Amino acid sequence: MEITDNVIVCVNLLDEAKKKHIKIDLNLLSDMLGVPVVGTIARKKSSLNNLLDVTYKVCQKKICPRPKKINYNSVIEDCITKLEIKLKELYDFPSNLYRWISLKLLENETDIISSIEKHLNVNFSENIEVEEMLENLQNILNNSNITKTNFRDNITSSIMKQAEEVCKKVCKFEDETYSNRDKKIDKILTSKTFGIPIMIIFLGIIFWITIVGANYPSQLLFSFFGYVQENLIDFANLLNCPAWLSDMLILGVYRTLTWIISVMLPPMAIFFPLFTILEDLGYLPRIAFNMDGFFKKCCCSGKQMITMCMGFGCNAAGVTGCRIINSPREKLIAILTNSFVPCNGRFPFLITIATIFIAGSVQGFSGSIISTIAVLLVILLGIFMTLLVSKILSKTLLKGMPSSFVLELPPYRKPQFGKILVRSIFDRTLFVLGRAICVAAPAGLVIWFFANVGINGESLLNIIANFLNPFASLMGLDGYILTAFIFGIPANEIVLPIILMCYLGNGTLVNLDDTFAIGNILVQNGWTILTAINVMIFTCLHFPCTTTLLTIKKETGSLKWTVISFLIPTVCGIVLCMFTTLIYNIFEIGIF
Amino acid sequence: MRKILSLNNLLLNEVGYIYNLNCSEGVKKRLLDLGLVKDTCIVPVLKSPSKGIRAFDIRGSLIAIRDEDTNLISVYTKNT
Structure with a gap:
């Protein structure tokens, strides 16, 4: 208003004001400011017409705003x-x-x-x-x-005082207790005893719904793509397409691509809307508030907790989410450590392994509890590593003190479910999926090539696996597992299928629904409880997938940090796996 | 009688009024923009379970500030 006369004031969220029994005298406000004032409810499109109308009139000079000046000292x-x-x-x-x-x-x-x-x-x-x-x-x-240091104070308080005066005259609070409900909710959600457990329960419920709910659409997509695949093969035969070409395109590219879509799309389409609901409710800033103390000790921002939660859904989305952190140093730490939390793609794998090896002997309900605890332990390991690595980064590569942290805790609002669905699916899900597909198609080709082309009847995949075997056994894994992780870099979901493909000697990805059938194959190929534990650790701590790496490259704009983000979790995973193997071996020798 | 103390010594739900901001320029600017000018009423209402940060009621909105920063903000109380 100090720069130009062409000012229109728009008072938004009138519906919220009404709910809280706040009456705003827009005409009086207009008189006091000397400019036209329009009240809107942005959620309702029709209320915006009035704003357009006034804007048009101001442009045509039918209304001439004369903003009142602010009087300073x-x-x-x-x-x-x-x-x-x-x-x-x-x-x-x-x-x-x-x-x-x-x-x-x-x-x-x-x-x-x-x-x-x-x-x-x-x-x-x-x-x-x-x-x-x-x-x-x-x-x-x-x-x-009036010195240089307090000039700004002086100016701001003059503005504030006049704004307060206007506010007093224009707004009427008919119900003084309007914010009591919010205050009560906040008391519980941030209380010493309940705050953190409630947070864990909320997040737990979201993960549970995602994992359980994603199974059914995943199956549907699998059978749909399987049906299309058979038709594609028939079609290729009809065209007299050479077998190697149709195999390469259909069993290689098409199969990997549809595999990734089937396993990635449903969990994302469930997780992101649920997460957006929490966001719309205004709960996320409370999470940051609850956890800030822990992150402060590691010299980083409490908002990193939010990006971490997003990382559970998808690390690429978590990395993008780091934009909310103001300090560049803390933002970089949050980006680099994001892949320590296992994302949606790694969860099913973790659960499968936990079910087979850790809860394998216990059937039924208690079995599912045990495997849940095992998965939770891996998640806690991830969170612990995030904090530890953040702290180490703050002391070494990215030295610095925690910057100031001022966070607004907005009032709770009822989320708009329809909009959430549209926004989260289009803005997040399709965006992430699009990036994954760009990587998956060429990766499918490469995997097929390595699995089917070989020297002296031995496929390249086998050769690589044998080459990696000595190193992998140091980590308590075998060459095939490590190879699968390397080839699984486009998407972590295909790690288990590649392992199975290697063990079964097939040239294509294998889909097995029966957990115990998978278990049998794994045990026959020499898996022990140590292998299972180390695979779970390495699933949690290894290089981020290509989608995430591309996102990191885009967000940091630097190749150096992308490489570092690749190396940090990988090194942690290798060291930790070697450590557990060492401990296990010492115990074995001790026992026998 | 007016008693001057730093904001982090203000007890939960105790009413204080801003006296002075001794923070660094960047933080000060942000706090001023949020409306923490002299004589503004400020009430600590929430405490984080992980400690080190509290939320304050300032003109009806809830704003969380870390203890390092509130340590540098002095407030006065109006009770006798």
Whole structure:
């Protein structure tokens, strides 16, 4: 309002105000500010027509806003007037700007001044008259105890006081207790005893719904794509397509691609809307508030907790989410450590392994509890590693103190379910899926190639696995598992299918629904409880998938940090696996 | 009688009024933009279970500030 006369004030969220029994006198507000005021409810499109209408009228000069000026402290006002007169003598600006520029010059806001100089093509610091004047005025201000440090305080409190006055006259709180409900909810959600358990329960429920709920659409997609695949093969035969080409395209590219879509799409389509509901409710800032203490100890931001939660859904989404962290240092830490939390793609794998090996002997309900605990332990390991690595990064590569952390906790609001569905599916799910598909198609080709082309009847995949075997056994794994992790880099979901493909000697990815059939194959190929534990650890701690890496590259804009984000979890995983293997071997020798 | 103390010594639900911000420039600017000018009423209402941060009621909105920063904000109380 200090820069231009063309101002329209839009008062949004009138529906919320009504709910809280706040009455706003828009006409009075308009009189007091001297500009047109339009009330809207942005959720309702029709209420926006009035805004468009007024905007149009202002553009046509049918309505001429005359914004009222803010009155500052009398000494400051005097200085502004003097400088204004000087500027009017020297320069030719639009008439509204003199007062504002004078204020900014007195305030010495270098950023804004340099941008003013750039746009108006002038240079104040080179003009001796302006400089002299400024020095004089600064002295006058100093004499009345207005220094460089408290100038801004003075200005802001004048603005605030006048705003408060307007607010007092315009708004009527008919119900003084309107925020009591919010306060009560906040008391519980951030209480010492319940705050953190409630948070874990909320997140637990979301994961559970995602894991359980995703199974059914996944099966449907599998059978649909399987049906299409058979038709594609028939079609290829009809065209007399050479077998190697149709195999490569259908069993290689098509199969990997549809596999990734079937396993990734349903969990994402469930997880993101659920997460967006929490976001819309206003719960996420409370999570950050609850956990801030732990993150502060590691010299990073409490908001990292939010990006971590998003990482459970998809690490790529979590990395994108790091934009909410203001400090560049803390943002980078959050990005680098995001892949420590297992994402949706790794969950099913973790659960399968936990079910087979850890709960394998216990059937039924208690079995599912045991495997849940095992998976939870892996998640806790991930969170612990996140904090540990964040701390180490803060002390070494990204040295620095925790920056200040000011976070607004907005009032709770009822989420809009329809919009959430649309927004989360289009903005997040399809975005992430699109990126995954770009990587999956070529990867499918490469995997097929390695599995089917070989020397002396031995496939390249086998050769690589044998080559990696000595190193892998140091980690308590075998060459095939490590190879599968390397080939699973486009999407973690295909790690288990590749392992099975290797063991069964097939040239294509294998889909097995029966957990115990998978278990038998794994045990026959020498898996022990140690293998299972190490596979679970390595699933949690290894290089992020290509989608995430691409996202990191885009967010940090640097190849160096992308490489580091690749190395940190991998090294952690290798070291930890070697450690558990060592311990296990010592025990074995000790027992026998 | 007016008693001046730093904001992190203000007890939960005790009413205080901003006296001075001694924080660094960047933080100060952010706090001023949030409306923490002199004489503003401020009430600590929530405490994080992980400690080190509290949320304050400022003009009806809830704003969380870390203890390092509230340590540098002085407030006065109006009770006798």
